[in-house]
Amino acid sequence: MDYTVNGNNIIVSEKDFDLDETLDCGQAFRWKRIPTDYDCTYEGSFLNDRLTVSQIKKGEFLFHNTTESDFLGKWVDYFDFETDYSELKRRFSEDETLSKACQFAGGIRLLRQNSWECLISFIISQNNNIPRIKGIIDRLCGHYNGEFPTPQQLAQETADSLSYLRSGFRAKYIVDASCKTASGAVDLKKIAEMPIEDARIALRTITGVGPKVAECVLLFGMHRTEAFPVDVWIKRVLEEYYPGGFPEFARENGGIAQQYLFHYIRSNS
DNA sequence: CGCCAGGACGCCC
């Protein structure tokens, strides 16, 4: 990744990055594509830091109204710019299917999101579709001045008081996750450092967090790249292309591989 | 109307 300061903006050059593929692939739900003259532009936020970012052309990006210190201090980490995805994809390409998936959607990066926001987001995601997930999270943040509520704030709510979300049966899961996080019964910072099997067990003490949601929180919210969420699409990939098991060499970054495969199989079905 | 959506729970055997 290279960058230059240009007035109030930062210009970023990174070939292993595509805005649509990264921000609209189902790993984050609070980015909105807005119409501009650029290839594409997204507005969104990480914690309470808002950002407008455009793709000027393939591999080149404009971070609007961003200081160099904010860029280096926040967005480099969020977009995982210090990880060499070329090297990752080179290693993945030893496998034929993964090689095709990397060529198909090679601009996906694994965002380093906030674990708490991820936990609530993926609880909402269960048995749901992406547009509706976004709508529910939008109503949730809209209720708190556009910012994502804290565990303490949400712990005061009940399934009834959350009815404005229209999140259905998931409301009681949101309340349980919030109470357990606010009370310290669930400590996301500690869970992030645990051996992964212990982390899975700890996350699943929350009602409404099963294998899939726990894996998503580990991968997207704690950057545990060995976490491997399996949904119906990935199950299909495993049955069709990996009857003998997922290749050992790719497992330490299985979650990133999973992102490429997920996008690949969905777009080609 | 039925079906499905990046699932989890409760109950059954």
Next chain:
DNA sequence: GGGCGTCATGGC
């Protein structure tokens, strides 16, 4: 320990 109905909501 696997199989299956149920859980809200909304788009198609």
